Amino acid sequence: AGKRLHTGRSRNDQVATDVRLWLRGEIDGLLELLRQVQAVLVERAEVHADVIAPGFTHLQVAQPVSFGHHLLAYVEMFARDAERLADCRRRVNRLPLGAAALAGTPYPLDRERVARTLGMEGVCQNSLDAVSDRDFAIEFTHAAALAMMHISRLSEELVLWMSQSFGFVRLPDRFCTGSSIMPQKKNPDVPELARGKTGRVYGHLMGLLTLMKGQPLAYNKDNQEDKEPLFDTVDTLRDTLRIFVEMLAGLEARADKLRAAAQQGHATATDLADYLVRTKGVPFRDAHEIVAHAVRVASEQGLELAALTLAQLQAIDARIAADVFGPLSLEGSLASRKLLGGTAPEQVRAQIARHRKRLA
Numbered sequence: 001a002g003k004r005l006h007t008g009r010s011r012n013d014q015v016a017t018d019v020r021l022w023l024r025g026e027i028d029g030l031l032e033l034l035r036q037v038q039a040v041l042v043e044r045a046e047v048h049a050d051v052i053a054p055g056f057t058h059l060q061v062a063q064p065v066s067f068g069h070h071l072l073a074y075v076e077m078f079a080r081d082a083e084r085l086a087d088c089r090r091r092v093n094r095l096p097l098g099a100a101a102l103a104g105t106p107y108p109l110d111r112e113r114v115a116r117t118l119g120m121e122g123v124c125q126n127s128l129d130a131v132s133d134r135d136f137a138i139e140f141t142h143a144a145a146l147a148m149m150h151i152s153r154l155s156e157e158l159v160l161w162m163s164q165s166f167g168f169v170r171l172p173d174r175f176c177t178g179s180s181i182m183p184q185k186k187n188p189d190v191p192e193l194a195r196g197k198t199g200r201v202y203g204h205l206m207g208l209l210t211l212m213k214g215q216p217l218a219y220n221k222d223n224q225e226d227k228e229p230l231f232d233t234v235d236t237l238r239d240t241l242r243i244f245v246e247m248l249a250g251l252e253a254r255a256d257k258l259r260a261a262a263q264q265g266h267a268t269a270t271d272l273a274d275y276l277v278r279t280k281g282v283p284f285r286d287a288h289e290i291v292a293h294a295v296r297v298a299s300e301q302g303l304e305l306a307a308l309t310l311a312q313l314q315a316i317d318a319r320i321a322a323d324v325f326g327p328l329s330l331e332g333s334l335a336s337r338k339l340l341g342g343t344a345p346e347q348v349r350a351q352i353a354r355h356r357k358r359l360a
Contacts, residue, residue: 003074008109010101012131014221017097019230021118026234027089032149034082035359038075042355044069049348052330053168056134056266060085063332067071067253069343072351074154079358081147088143092136095123099130100219122245123141128218134208138232141205145198145239151199151240153190154324158251162188172250175243203234204229235274266295266305271327271336280319290317336344 045068055065095118098104098111104127111123124130161168162176171188179185211222217296269291276287291305294316298305306328313320326332338344341351 006108006174008100008105008241010099010131012101012309016099016131016133017095017118019092019227020092020096020120020136021242023092023136023230023234024089026238027085027092027140030086030144030234030238030241031082033238033245034078034085034243036356037241037248038078039359040084040245041071041078042352042359044248044251045069045075045348046352048253048255049345049352051253051255051258052334053253053264054262054264061261061267063270064262064267064333065343066348067087067258068345068348068352069301072348072355074150075355077150077153078147079250081150081354084143084146088122088136088139091122091139093119095120096133098131099124099127102128102131132215132218132220132223134212134223134226137226138205138208138212141201141208141230141309144233145201147237148194148198148240150202151244152195154244155195155274156192159188159195162186162191166261168254168261170252170254170336171247175247175250177245180316190243194244197240201233249357259330263304263306266298268328268330268333269295269305272305272324274336274337275324275327276317276319277322282319325346 025355042121046069048065048071049068051067052064052068053067054061055063055070093114097114098109115121115123124133155332158169160166160169162171171190173186175188175190176186177189181188208226213224215222263357272294273287273291276282276290277284294308294313295305297312297316298308306325310320310322310324311323327336335344337345340347
């Protein structure tokens with residue numbers, strides 16, 4: 001009986017099937033880890049919804065934001081990663097078995113029944129394509145590379161935020177190390193390693209694309225080289241997500257440092273322009289020039305814009321009144337941005353509620 005097991009099968013379609021079944025299971029595990037990463041970021045965002053932080057463009061202070069809002073930006077990124085992986089899973093979950101070596105088989109196999117038995121969503125419809133296709137592996141590695149890119153962006157911010165020049169956050173000691181000769185150091189090793197491992201996954205993606213680019217139909221021995229990059233991509237993404245779930249759970253913002261940074265760089269200058277537009281009917285281009293003048297005056301005096309007195313502001317434009325100091329405050333700036341997707345704490349909490357429902 002054992003001699004009959006190979007009937008109607010080839011190593012080509014068997015291996016392609018086994019890799020797809022394995023990758024399907026790994027994707028399911030990665031989707032759960034992505035859910036956990038999102039959940040812990042949502043929890044941290046809720047804790048820090050009212051913490052005022054500097055929002056940056058070009059790594060310069062631009063406008064104040066809620067630190068919780070900043071963390072939720074990564075929730076959106078990881079949510080897209082999960083969507084991509086779930087969509088990729090549909091194309092992974094198709095059955096090559098029955099294609100045999102390349103041309104199909106004369107035996108009357110019920111491929112649809114086999115697909116149903118294995119929990120697959122369909123069969124590969126062309127035998128030549130079935131045994132030679134590695135699009136599913138490339139597509140997965142592409143999705144993994146994007147997820148690692150998002151991890152790397154978060155890692156870069158954690159590295160910056162942990163530095164003495166910023167001092168915005170603390171990470172648990174077990175995710176950091178000291179220096180071999182400098183006892184005062186607390187180096188953010190886990191974020192740095194994750195940032196470095198991103199390049200590893202990028203390399204696997206380019207390797208798989210290059211592996212396939214010159215192959216004629218159908219199966220070629222080149223395809224044995226797909227296993228190492230695919231397996232290592234799964235291992236790298238899985239291990240990185242797993243440790244980030246634990247590390248992010250211990251992330252603590254230093255509200256005093258974040259607030260001090262948000263008070264630099266005339267962060268509420270745009271709010272002064274918006275004030276002139278909304279309450280005084282000033283065209284925005286004119287308001288922009290008025291605020292630029294006010295920033296120059298403040299800078300010449302070594303002050304932040306919000307520190308100018310009412311008299312100083314009225315000397316720049318007489319239409320400015322005492323009610324300007326509400327919009328010029330950090331809290332006023334945040335509270336005014338309550339449009340859907342904005343940084344107002346009430347909007348941040350609404351987004352947190354949406355994410356909790358989605359991730360439940």
